[in-house]
Amino acid sequence: MIVVDTSALMAIALGETTASACHDALAAETEVLISAATAVEAMIVAHRKNVAEEMSGLLNDFGFSTVPVALEDVDKIAAAYRRWGKGFHPAGLNFGDCFAYALAHERGCPLLFVGEDFASTDVVSAL
Numbered sequence: 001m002i003v004v005d006t007s008a009l010m011a012i013a014l015g016e017t018t019a020s021a022c023h024d025a026l027a028a029e030t031e032v033l034i035s036a037a038t039a040v041e042a043m044i045v046a047h048r049k050n051v052a053e054e055m056s057g058l059l060n061d062f063g064f065s066t067v068p069v070a071l072e073d074v075d076k077i078a079a080a081y082r083r084w085g086k087g088f089h090p091a092g093l094n095f096g097d098c099f100a101y102a103l104a105h106e107r108g109c110p111l112l113f114v115g116e117d118f119a120s121t122d123v124v125s126a127l
Contacts, residue, residue: 001031002126003104004064005113006042006096013046013054018114018127025112025126026062032112034064035103041096067103077102084121091120 008022026032039059046055069077080098084091093101094117101123104111110126111118119125 001033001107002026002029002110002112003033003035003100003107004038005100005111005118006038006045007114008112009042009055009058010045010049010051011114012058013051014049016114021127022112022114032062032064033067033103033107033109034059035099036066036068037099038096038103039064039066041099069099073102073106076106080105089120091117093117093121 002025004026008018008025010016011018011022012026042055042059043052046052077098080102081093081095082088084093084101085098086092086094097117100111100113101118101121103109104123110124112126113123
């Protein structure tokens with residue numbers, strides 16, 4: 001089981017150099033978790049980059065287990081931002097990143113991401 005971040009989904013949708021590795025990591029798992037907030041962020045970014053159709057296909061085709069954001073999660077997500085967020089830590093996680101981070105941290109799962117931001121945190125990479 002892994003958690004997926006927007007960066008990995010965008011890499012696939014945009015056909016970036018890491019797309020194949022991200023796709024293979026998703027395909028190899030029996031369960032992939034995605035925060036509902038991450039799914040929303042992915043669609044927003046995909047619309048901005050003109051790959052909304054591709055993102056919609058990814059979100060539907062992989063059969064992600066969507067995890068809702070509940071009131072009891074607020075403190076954990078805010079704590080992730082205070083610890084790793086922009087202006088607090090060199091990792092510079094953004095608002096959306098904190099949902100994926102908190103879910104991976106809470107479930108003890110590797111996180112599928114692309115880039116250096118999460119690499120500067122204590123989360124385990126799924127790649």
